[in-house]
Amino acid sequence: MSIDPQVPGIRTNIDRVERLDSADMHDLCDATDMAILDGGGFGWLEPPPRETLEAFWRGVLAVPERELFVVRLGGTICGSGQLILPSRNDESQRHAAQLKSAFIAPWARGHGLARDLTLALEARARTLKFTILNLDVRATQQAAIRMYDTLGYIRWGTHPAYAFVKGEMIEGHFYSKNLKQTDLPKR
Numbered sequence: 372m373s374i375d376p377q378v379p380g381i382r383t384n385i386d387r388v389e390r391l392d393s394a395d396m397h398d399l400c401d402a403t404d405m406a407i408l409d410g411g412g413f414g415w416l417e418p419p420p421r422e423t424l425e426a427f428w429r430g431v432l433a434v435p436e437r438e439l440f441v442v443r444l445g446g447t448i449c450g451s452g453q454l455i456l457p458s459r460n461d462e463s464q465r466h467a468a469q470l471k472s473a474f475i476a477p478w479a480r481g482h483g484l485a486r487d488l489t490l491a492l493e494a495r496a497r498t499l500k501f502t503i504l505n506l507d508v509r510a511t512q513q514a515a516i517r518m519y520d521t522l523g524y525i526r527w528g529t530h531p532a533y534a535f536v537k538g539e540m541i542e543g544h545f546y547s548k549n550l551k552q553t554d555l556p557k558r
């Protein structure tokens with residue numbers, strides 16, 4: 372699947388990928404490093420060694436319940452997000468998928484790419500017949516929180532000890548979206 376967000380004068384697209392060639396792996400690791408250094412590295416607080424990061428992304432591609440989407444700006448991967456499907460034994464939660472580890476590298480922010488990535492992940496979840504999309508986010512990630520609020524995600528809970536960052540306990544918010552909802556907010 373491929374979606375083409377509109378950034379004037381720059382080629383952009385969002386693709387689901389099942390493999391990464393060495394150039395894409397390099398770009399994805401660079402984007403990840405920059406997001407981690409900026410403070411939004413989905414768990415990592417410091418960039419890991421490059422071989423660890425590459426092994427992480429290869430692991431993501433190898434897990435059948437994970438679908439990886441990458442965002443390209445001018446052909447270069449600048450962000451990604453994952454759709455996590457319920458495991459096969461999880462029959463009672465077959466209706467719900469999870470949006471995880473979404474980020475855009477700082478140099479590519481502000482062009483609407485994260486919004487388009489979220490909508491692409493939602494579209495894929497709908498195609499797979501999921502009716503609920505769940506996600507969670509640190510309370511310090513204000514840009515993401517604003518985005519999920521405006522995209523119709525409902526905050527249903529807050530975990531007071533969600534993350535421990537630089538000696539400080541940080542809250543995390545849990546969101547859910549009903550994918551059957553059709554009155555999506557306009558851009």
Ligand SMILES: CC(C)(COP(=O)(O)OP(=O)(O)OC[C@H]1O[C@@H](n2cnc3c(N)ncnc32)[C@H](O)[C@@H]1OP(=O)(O)O)[C@@H](O)C(=O)NCCC(=O)NCCS
Binds near residue numbers: 482485521
């Ligand atoms: C959150 C993040 C993905 C946004 O990426 P982006 O491509 O710059 O976002 P977009 O340009 O698509 O903006 C989408 C919406 O996000 C919100 N937003 C984006 N940047 C914002 C900022 N600096 N301040 C407040 N809200 C902001 C707005 O609601 C914006 O919609 P608008 O332009 O109509 O106001 C990016 O800042 C990031 O990677 N942050 C660190 C990782 C993270 O928080 N991931 C989410 C965890 S699940």
